[in-house]
Amino acid sequence: MSVAKVIEINASSSKSMGDAVQGGLKKAGESVKNIKGAWVNEIKVVTKDDGTITEWRVNMKVNFIVD
Numbered sequence: 001m002s003v004a005k006v007i008e009i010n011a012s013s014s015k016s017m018g019d020a021v022q023g024g025l026k027k028a029g030e031s032v033k034n035i036k037g038a039w040v041n042e043i044k045v046v047t048k049d050d051g052t053i054t055e056w057r058v059n060m061k062v063n064f065i066v067d
Helices: 017-029
Strands: 003-013 035-047 053-066
Touching: 003 017, 017 035, 017 053
Parallel strands: none
Antiparallel strands: 003 053, 035 053
16 A cells, blocks of 8 residues: 655746746655656746746645655
């Protein structure tokens, strides 16, 4: 039998939404083992006055198996 746990994390990137997700998962992987997946449940952007995106921000739930 296995037990899964879910944590919620926020990450950001000036490049892209995908880069924000990848960076968040990589950072979480430094302290959490057995990550099995993530669900991005919120996407936000920071913009300049002309609407140009300067930063992507994601909120996601990461699930992992507990040893």
